[in-house]
Amino acid sequence: MTGHVFHPGHQELHGVTVVVRGSSGRSWVGRYHERTERGILLHDVAIHDPATAPVDRDTWLARLRKFGVKVDAKHAVIPDGESAQVELLQPPPA
Amino acid sequence: MTYHEMMVKPMRDEVTRSGVKELRSVAEVDVALGPGEGTVMVFVNSVCGCAAGGARPALAMALQHAVRPQQLYTVFAGQDLDATARARSYFADYQPSSPSLALLRDGEVVHFVHRHEIEGRPPAILAANLIAAFDKYCASEGVAKSPSP
Numbered sequence: 001m002t003g004h005v006f007h008p009g010h011q012e013l014h015g016v017t018v019v020v021r022g023s024s025g026r027s028w029v030g031r032y033h034e035r036t037e038r039g040i041l042l043h044d045v046a047i048h049d050p051a052t053a054p055v056d057r058d059t060w061l062a063r064l065r066k067f068g069v070k071v072d073a074k075h076a077v078i079p080d081g082e083s084a085q086v087e088l089l090q091p092p093p094a
Numbered sequence: 095m096t097y098h099e100m101m102v103k104p105m106r107d108e109v110t111r112s113g114v115k116e117l118r119s120v121a122e123v124d125v126a127l128g129p130g131e132g133t134v135m136v137f138v139n140s141v142c143g144c145a146a147g148g149a150r151p152a153l154a155m156a157l158q159h160a161v162r163p164q165q166l167y168t169v170f171a172g173q174d175l176d177a178t179a180r181a182r183s184y185f186a187d188y189q190p191s192s193p194s195l196a197l198l199r200d201g202e203v204v205h206f207v208h209r210h211e212i213e214g215r216p217p218a219i220l221a222a223n224l225i226a227a228f229d230k231y232c233a234s235e236g237v238a239k240s241p242s243p
Contacts, residue, residue, distance in 0.1 A: 015142075
């Protein structure tokens, strides 16, 4: 919802599960905490690395949407230079 | 870390006053979710904002619908740890998520709502999702019983 702050006093995406697509091809899914000068801090993070993952990114995302986020790391900071695109894991219905 | 019961009680009551039975022990969960037929809903309650602003109001709205699961249960994540873990074992293919909601028919999960489908969405949208699932999976079971006190 545009303009809706999920948790007052925080950035708009705080507390929302997002997909961060990296310029390296890696992707992260987790609960957005905040964006600082160090990058984007996510909690309870699933990570997809195309070099090692058994399935492609779209298949991985589809599984996460259906079965939930399987946590690979409790926290992750994605540097600004890497976080090419941020979107909701589950876009709102049209 | 669990929260003080005085703080959590209104969150429990918000769910149970819609006729949802709260399961607070492993034994209660096993009795409720053990082998059986019919439709069963399990709502995983939570102290987080998306439970307060989205999931609980949506559940209350959806449970006013004429078609509902035959059995309505809730566990409280982060509070009743053992009961919640046991309840989740009945839908173990799905990652732990709170709040969340599982709808089972004859012991099989037929619909699941994760936290990431709740975050930031208004209760009316979430309730519509639940009502659609109730209509799809519970209609053949007949009109749900009145809530248990």
